[in-house]
Amino acid sequence: QVQLEESGGGLVQAGGSVRLSCVASARSFHTVAMGWFRQATGKDREFVANIRWSGGTIDYADSVKGRFTMSRDYDKNTVFLEMNNLQPEDTAVYYCASSSSTYTRRIWSYELWGQGTQVTVSL
Secondary structure, three states: OOOEEEEOOEEEEOOOOEEEEEEEOOOOOOOOEEEEEEEOOOOOOEEEEEEEOOOOOEEEOOOOOOOEEEEEEHHHOEEEEEEOOOOHHHOEEEEEEEEOOOOOOOHHHOOEEOOOEEEEEEO
16 A cells, blocks of 8 residues: 655744655555645645646645745655745645646545644744
8 A cells, every 4th residue: 555654844944944755655656646735733734736747747836836846756756845935834734645536736636645744934
């Protein structure tokens, strides 16, 4: 069974940077899209960025556009989220997810999720 495992979270000061990684555990891994989502305490989970696995098209939420960069290592079934100029409002648990059916921002279309990694941005 394929699992997604995130890493790279932590505590950072405002204006700083963090790089998240997410690797799919199985060699045989089918996905149409990989996404990053986040959930702050007391708030709904929200879309951050995603990538179409075949072709590499990337989409970003307006709130992170220009600050966050998503990329992938196709051969290693790994995606990354480079987060720059972090602000306190970016504090959240960040999840990576996989959709085997569609390239979309819709959370419910992603059926495979990692356990999440905490990113905390202090003033």
